[in-house]
Amino acid sequence: MTNDEKIGLLGGTFDPPHTGHLLIAEGVRDALQLDEVWFIPTYEAPHKQSSGTGVDSRLQMLKQAIKTNQNFYINDIEIERKGVSYTVDTVTLLREKHHDVQFHFIIxxxxxxxxxxxxxxxxxxxxxxxxxxxxxxxxxxxxxPIIEADVPLMDISSTDVRRRVKEGQTIKYLVPECVETYIYKRRLYEQK
Incomplete structure (x- = not known):
């Protein structure tokens, strides 16, 4: 990596990854001329209750969701560490590995x-x-100090996607088609 490389970091449970995540990542990448956006799936979020979806399923859905964008990557640093991850610890480790990169955390x-x-x-x-x-x-x-990025607003949440699946409602266009297929094939989020 060059010393002027700018990387966006987008953390989350991605349970499931949805169109809003992708739109935000691409919008910020374009608006701030970032070289790449790294998606950082959590193993266990410190501020959210688990939905019960295993980390392997969340990771597979995220891989499917970003596979068509050459500027999107997954960094599994928090999954490898297991347990609860705090952003400060994750960014500290990333800075140690990539000292010359400017990291931008997208929220x-x-x-x-x-x-x-x-x-x-x-x-x-x-x-x-x-x-x-x-x-x-x-x-x-x-x-x-927050840099505001002007990206189109989409009111989509993973919580709403899970609720819709549980209630038998459509999630078409809320998630990429490959993620929708994965959810239904694996019977994720259905009434138990």
Missing amino acids: GADIVEYLPHWHEIERLLDLVKFIGVGRPGYKMKTDY
């Missing part, structure tokens, strides 16, 4: 409001630039 406006509660936020601000993207119903108000 939605809903997360911008939550930044004061992040684990070691002050140290994290020294390690990474935050890129904020709008989300319907949220404002981008914060005292922290």
